[in-house]
Amino acid sequence: MPAHGPIVEDPHALLKSYLDHRRFRERQVIAALRAGHSDVPAIAESIYDGLDPALMPAARENVRAHLEKLKDDGLATDEAGRWRL
DSSP states (O other), X not given: OOSSSSOOSOHHHHHHHHHHHHHHHHHHHXXXXXXXXXXXXXXXXXXXXXXXXXXXXXXXXXXXXXXXHHHHTXXXXXXXXXXXX
């Protein structure tokens, strides 16, 4: 039972959907880097096109977290705020 929201009847499916979504976002970040976007704001804007501007700070933090994960995995580098694969 979660701390808020409805009872989770199938936690395996719910967690799988969360993980699938994270992998999807990671692929979007990689695609944005391959397309030449190299800073967090540009990557976020390319992925979250049309997002309510009030939500963009959270979107940028999400992108930053993915970039740090890619860096930890040895797949991306950060050179003074310019990210590369």
